[in-house]
Amino acid sequence: xxxxxxxxxxxxxxxxxxxxxxxxxxxxxxxxxxxxxxxxxxxxxxxxxxxxxxxxxxxxxxxxxxxxxxxxxxxxxxxxxxxxxxxxxxxxxxxxxxxxxxxxxxxxxxxxxxxxxxxxxxxxxxxxxxxxxxxxxxxxxxxxxxxxxxxxxxxxxxxxxxxxxxxxxxxxxxxxxxxxxxxxxxxxxxxxxxxxxxxxxxxxxxxxxxxxxxxxxxxxxxxxxxxxxxxxxxxxxxxxxxxxxxxxxxxxxxxxxxxxxxxxxxxxxxxxxxxxxxxxxxxxxxxxxxxxxxxxxxxxxxxxxxxxxxxxxxxxxxxxxxxxxxxxxxxxxxxxxxxxxxxxxxxxxxxxxxxxxxxxxxxxxxxxxxxxxxxxxxxxxxxxxxxxxxxxxxxxxxxxxxxxxxxxxxxxxxxxxxxxxx
RNA sequence: GGAGAAAUGGCAGAGUGGUCGAAUGCACUUGUCUUGAAAACAAGCGAGGGUCACACCUCCGGGGGUUCGAAUCCCUCUUUCUCCGCCA
Numbered sequence: 445x446x447x448x449x450x451x452x453x454x455x456x457x458x459x460x461x462x463x464x465x466x467x468x469x470x471x472x473x474x475x476x477x478x479x480x481x482x483x484x485x486x487x488x489x490x491x492x493x494x495x496x497x498x499x500x501x502x503x504x505x506x507x508x509x510x511x512x513x514x515x516x517x518x519x520x521x522x523x524x525x526x527x528x529x530x531x532x533x534x535x536x537x538x539x540x541x542x543x544x545x546x547x548x549x550x551x552x553x554x555x556x557x558x559x560x561x562x563x564x565x566x567x568x569x570x571x572x573x574x575x576x577x578x579x580x581x582x583x584x585x586x587x588x589x590x591x592x593x594x595x596x597x598x599x600x601x602x603x604x605x606x607x608x609x610x611x612x613x614x615x616x617x618x619x620x621x622x623x624x625x626x627x628x629x630x631x632x633x634x635x636x637x638x639x640x641x642x643x644x645x646x647x648x649x650x651x652x653x654x655x656x657x658x659x660x661x662x663x664x665x666x667x668x669x670x671x672x673x674x675x676x677x678x679x680x681x682x683x684x685x686x687x688x689x690x691x692x693x694x695x696x697x698x699x700x701x702x703x704x705x706x707x708x709x710x711x712x713x714x715x716x717x718x719x720x721x722x723x724x725x726x727x728x729x730x731x732x733x734x735x736x737x738x739x740x741x742x743x744x745x746x747x748x749x750x751x752x753x754x755x756x757x758x759x760x761x762x763x764x765x766x767x768x769x770x771x772x773x774x775x776x777x778x779x780x781x782x783x784x785x786x787x788x789x790x791x792x793x794x795x796x797x798x799x800x801x802x803x804x805x806x807x808x809x810x811x812x813x814x815x816x817x818x819x820x821x822x823x824x825x826x827x828x829x830x831x832x833x834x835x836x837x838x839x840x841x842x843x844x845x846x847x848x849x850x851x852x853x854x855x856x857x858x859x860x861x862x863x864x865x866x
Numbered sequence: 867g868g869a870g871a872a873a874u875g876g877c878a879g880a881g882u883g884g885u886c887g888a889a890u891g892c893a894c895u896u897g898u899c900u901u902g903a904a905a906a907c908a909a910g911c912g913a914g915g916g917u918c919a920c921a922c923c924u925c926c927g928g929g930g931g932u933u934c935g936a937a938u939c940c941c942u943c944u945u946u947c948u949c950c951g952c953c954a
Binding site: 482484487488490491492494495497498500501502503504505506508509516517519520521522523524527689822 | 876884886913914916917921922923924933934935
């Protein structure tokens with residue numbers, strides 16, 4: 445959530461930044477301020493009543509002690525009325541706060557100044573491209589390669605669970621395991637602390653990172669226990685710090701985790717979902733950082749470079765996009781997408797998304813630190829995929845195919861125990 | 867799954883109806899002393915709302931209730947511990 449105080453202090457700024465998302469939030473922002481004024485007013489009145497009640501109660505206590513029963517009874521009578529109206533006011537306050545929270549929850553994060561205006565993916569800005577486009581003599585798409593070399597069985601997954609839940613087999617399974625270990629080892633070298641979080645989360649966690657209520661329909665929901673399967677490890681890792689006051693000396697706090705991720709992907713269809721392009725279950729190593737607000741954007745650049753270094757080591761050509769306001773996630777202030785080129789499909793595939801959330805998540809999480817002046821302040825949160833496996837696998841299979849099989853990148857060979865798939 | 871016990875500030879741990887946002891110890895911060903450190907001594911030391919700043923209000927696991935008044939009594943949920951059962 446945006447901070448009410450920020451909206452109050454810099455209305456024009458925030459309003460302007462929000463408009464990058466391709467629609468106006470001015471009315472919503474005004475509504476928030478109005479509700480907050482209402483909240484303050486109600487609370488002030490209520491506080492006055494409670495103060496009076498407290499004073500009377502204290503007096504009654506003293507009267508009883510000194511034996512002045514009649515006086516005490518008279519005072520008691522006085523409280524009845526105050527109590528009545530304070531109860532009513534309390535309800536009003538509760539409603540106002542609820543309305544305020546709802547209004548605030550519906551406003552997305554304000555995009556960073558560098559975010560381009562725009563509504564569609566076509567308006568994303570290409571920041572840089574790296575590596576040569578693959579020139580392939582053989583252009584089998586990865587789903588055909590997967591079948592040819594018996595790496596991934598999509599049909600079998602349908603039998604076990606349903607579409608979008610592939611079964612990896614033999615060298616296909618080993619490639620998965622190799623990539624996960626490679627990514628974790630690289631993360632370790634870059635100072636990320638490895639954690640293994642639960643892959644089911646409760647409602648509070650979903651709210652903390654912004655999946656709830658915004659993306660409720662995108663998550664698998666186990667209604668019996670009211671738990672959700674994680675769509676990304678971002679949720680459990682970031683929620684490690686919900687209701688936590690961290691030490692500013694500890695910044696930046698760097699964690700990572702490998703987890704499977706689950707997405708319902710309601711509404712997807714066609715070539716987007718072919719093969720590994722879009723799955724209901726996939727594997728990902730996620731990196732998450734908590735940062736001092738002054739440093740978060742420097743750290744975002746570092747995270748972006750780190751993700752790029754992984755792609756370089758895997759020998760994949762890629763490009764980096766700065767997402768436009770309309771294509772950016774609800775909670776993000778600035779997002780870089782990394783895309784690798786799929787030589788056989790002849791299209792770009794998103795393999796990573798690196799974002800800075802400023803205080804949008806930490807406000808919901810109540811994730812704070814004591815700043816230089818001894819005041820509580822919300823930390824900045826950042827995260828990125830480093831990396832998501834399926835499309836990396838797709839690109840590796842397609843771009844490295846030869847007459848004699850599929851060559852594996854040098855860096856993976858120690859993890860794989862083989863050099864090529866044939 | 868069954869039975870019992872418990873949940874208080876960063877930690878430990880008092881507090882069973884009124885002046886308790888909460889004793890005490892540890893930890894932490896600052897100061898005195900010291901060449902420096904330790905020790906000792908002194909002061910400070912939870913969070914949120916509100917205010918120019920005070921005042922004031924809220925919070926003793928969550929929610930609800932009783933009462934003029936609740937950390938303290940009642941209900942309920944959650945979690946933890948002990949015992950039993952089951953089990954990778």
